[in-house]
Amino acid sequence: MSIVRAAEVVVLLCTVYIALGLAFAPFFVWRGVGRIDPAARSAGFGFRLIILPGVAALWPVLLRRWLAGRRPPSERNAHRDAAASRAGQASA
Amino acid sequence: MSAEYQAVLWNRNKKLYDLTIAAGVVVFLGLFVGIGVATRTQATIETLLIRGFGAGALLLLHVVLAIGPLCRLDPRFLPLLYNRRHLGVCTFLLALAHGGFSILQFHGLGVLNPLVSVLASNGNYDSLSQFPFQALGLLALVILFLLAATSHDFWLANLTAPVWKSLHMVVYVAYGLILAHVALGSLQAPERPTALAVLLGIGFAGIASLHLVAGWRERAPAPDAAAGHSAVDVCAVSDIPLDRARIFLLADERVAVFRYRAEGGERIAAVSNVCQHQNGPLGEGRVVDGCITCPWHGYQYRPEDGCSPPPFTETIPTFSVRVERDRVLVDPRPNPPGTHAEPARLGTASGAGEPS
Numbered sequence: 001m002s003i004v005r006a007a008e009v010v011v012l013l014c015t016v017y018i019a020l021g022l023a024f025a026p027f028f029v030w031r032g033v034g035r036i037d038p039a040a041r042s043a044g045f046g047f048r049l050i051i052l053p054g055v056a057a058l059w060p061v062l063l064r065r066w067l068a069g070r071r072p073p074s075e076r077n078a079h080r081d082a083a084a085s086r087a088g089q090a091s092a
Numbered sequence: 093m094s095a096e097y098q099a100v101l102w103n104r105n106k107k108l109y110d111l112t113i114a115a116g117v118v119v120f121l122g123l124f125v126g127i128g129v130a131t132r133t134q135a136t137i138e139t140l141l142i143r144g145f146g147a148g149a150l151l152l153l154h155v156v157l158a159i160g161p162l163c164r165l166d167p168r169f170l171p172l173l174y175n176r177r178h179l180g181v182c183t184f185l186l187a188l189a190h191g192g193f194s195i196l197q198f199h200g201l202g203v204l205n206p207l208v209s210v211l212a213s214n215g216n217y218d219s220l221s222q223f224p225f226q227a228l229g230l231l232a233l234v235i236l237f238l239l240a241a242t243s244h245d246f247w248l249a250n251l252t253a254p255v256w257k258s259l260h261m262v263v264y265v266a267y268g269l270i271l272a273h274v275a276l277g278s279l280q281a282p283e284r285p286t287a288l289a290v291l292l293g294i295g296f297a298g299i300a301s302l303h304l305v306a307g308w309r310e311r312a313p314a315p316d317a318a319a320g321h322s323a324v325d326v327c328a329v330s331d332i333p334l335d336r337a338r339i340f341l342l343a344d345e346r347v348a349v350f351r352y353r354a355e356g357g358e359r360i361a362a363v364s365n366v367c368q369h370q371n372g373p374l375g376e377g378r379v380v381d382g383c384i385t386c387p388w389h390g391y392q393y394r395p396e397d398g399c400s401p402p403p404f405t406e407t408i409p410t411f412s413v414r415v416e417r418d419r420v421l422v423d424p425r426p427n428p429p430g431t432h433a434e435p436a437r438l439g440t441a442s443g444a445g446e447p448s
Contacts, residue, residue: 003211004208004212007207007212011208033246036250037246039096039249040096040097043098044098047244053237054238054241057237057238058242073250073252075252075253077345078344079364079426080364080426082343083431084428087428
């Protein structure tokens with residue numbers, strides 16, 4: 001495959017990915033964002049506009065969470081994991 | 093904090109910060125183009141602007157990367173950290189202007205799609221010295237976009253701080269790509285500007301040295317926390333400055349042990365050192381109005397239960413503490429985030445170490 005052909009394939013794949021993201025992003029910031037994050041439910045237009053480029057870029061992650069109806073995930077680190085394990089042992 | 097998202101939580105300091113960035117960028121570009129017009133008579137204004145935007149982005153990226161270690165070494169740099177995300181977004185905008193104008197000027201008039209042209213116009217992917225530097229710049233621009241686009245707190249909450257931080261550590265990959273982009277661009281230019289190579293070397297050495305020194309200084313002491321110990325002797329009461337903390341490594345993560353003023357005397361409480369917002373180092377902050385205050389962005393937690401004051405909802409793990417014979421003993425088993433752990437009471441005299 002020539003370099004031009006390879007470059008065309010890369011650019012085409014990126015264009016398709018971004019086009020899907022740009023189609024998804026307005027729907028998500030309008031309806032979806034409040035479903036996955038309660039703190040966004042009554043957020044204003046400025047907030048929705050400012051997250052739009054990121055939504056277009058990371059749309060598969062957000063689409064999956066929106067479809068699954070998930071809330072923001074819990075943060076994990078050594079202390080939180082140890083505390084959760086301890087709480088689990090106590091309740092068992 | 094987490095009550096409800098806004099586009100930007102503006103306050104006087106942020107406005108001042110952003111005005112300073114904007115003024116600095118305008119002055120830098122003015123000087124760069126002005127000096128260029130005066131000294132490089134053959135260069136067009138478009139070329140000078142492209143180089144000015146690129147140089148500005150590179151300079152700002154050095155500032156962004158230097159702020160973290162500088163704050164570790166000297167808390168007087170903390171005000172720079174407060175709004176660093178806006179500095180990062182500005183870096184991306186300058187890089188976008190540089191990349192956009194470059195693509196328009198050098199790739200916009202051919203028969204190929206301009207982005208295909210950027211990737212394919214120089215096919216020397218198997219050569220080190222002739223490697224297509226523009227492709228490296230394009231990849232760095234994509235990374236900077238991703239970082240700027242995910243800089244809002246919404247992304248912190250929805251990716252979680254550890255994932256968000258890992259994503260934003262990719263800035264170092266972008267930095268490496270940009271260094272290679274500039275170095276190869278200079279190497280392949282007819283005039284081979286040596287001054288630029290020297291400046292790049294100084295910049296890289298400065299950033300690398302700052303990170304190494306800050307990393308060395310940041311090592312937290314690990315007290316003797318053998319398995320089975322219900323409490324670990326971490327330090328003397330007087331080792332902890334009033335309304336501040338000392339940091340220790342317990343349960344594979346840093347713990348911040350605070351001594352602070354409270355009604356009826358002083359108290360000692362221990363919490364996980366990791367702020368839920370951007371994983372800032374809580375132990376480097378202070379107790380303000382009865383709350384542990386993160387030095388990075390001012391997120392607050394009550395020392396006794398690790399909860400942010402209402403209406404905010406962040407919580408961090410707490411640790412049980414007690415004081416015996418002026419020594420601070422910390423149970424190394426973290427309590428679940430937001431769990432009340434009775435602080436050790438010290439009485440009224442500053443530094444007094446009465447048993448709790």
